[in-house]
Amino acid sequence: MKRREFFEKSACSVAALVLAKFGLSASGLSDEEMSREEYVKKLLMDKMGMSEEEAKKEIEKMKEKLPKVKEMCICKDCPTYVGEETEVGFCHPLIGKSKVITKENGCNCPTCPVYKKMELKNGYYCTRKSEMEQEMAKKEK
Numbered sequence: 516m517k518r519r520e521f522f523e524k525s526a527c528s529v530a531a532l533v534l535a536k537f538g539l540s541a542s543g544l545s546d547e548e549m550s551r552e553e554y555v556k557k558l559l560m561d562k563m564g565m566s567e568e569e570a571k572k573e574i575e576k577m578k579e580k581l582p583k584v585k586e587m588c589i590c591k592d593c594p595t596y597v598g599e600e601t602e603v604g605f606c607h608p609l610i611g612k613s614k615v616i617t618k619e620n621g622c623n624c625p626t627c628p629v630y631k632k633m634e635l636k637n638g639y640y641c642t643r644k645s646e647m648e649q650e651m652a653k654k655e656k
């Protein structure tokens with residue numbers, strides 16, 4: 516995939532904008548009780564009114580971008596990152612917050628190329644969940 520194509524507005528960013536129109540309510544099972552992919556699919560269906568087929572296609576687009584996000588992620592150089600963690604790319608909907616990182620000691624996300632190119636707005640994804648979820652939470656208030 517060409518770099519420019521990758522940085523074109525991602526499906527997840529678009530999803531965040533559309534999801535922003537909806538209130539986020541309990542989605543049945545908790546995040547911990549279902550796989551991340553199932554959880555995101557349910558959000559797309561429940562909060563964006565997507566059919567299961569549409570949600571699956573959206574998730575496939577997210578999956579395509581995930582390797583590039585992980586490759587470019589600079590979390591491992593961040594003061595908040597801990598040695599016990601192995602995951603990166605917490606801003607991505609299919610990763611979400613860390614199960615290990617709990618203490619915030621500064622966030623390098625705003626200096627990350629992914630952050631800039633994808634025009635992300637939040638941070639501390641490892642402790643506060645993905646960009647999509649943080650945007651949804653803002654609209655709930």
Ligand code: SF4
Pocket residue numbers: 584585587588589590603604605606607623624625627628629630635640
């Ligand atoms: S914005 Fe943050 S979480 Fe996302 S890829 Fe960059 S450093 Fe990692």
Ligand code: SF4
Pocket residue numbers: 589590591593594595596605606621622623624638639640641642
């Ligand atoms: S999401 Fe932000 S705060 Fe968390 S490890 Fe990555 S750069 Fe640091």
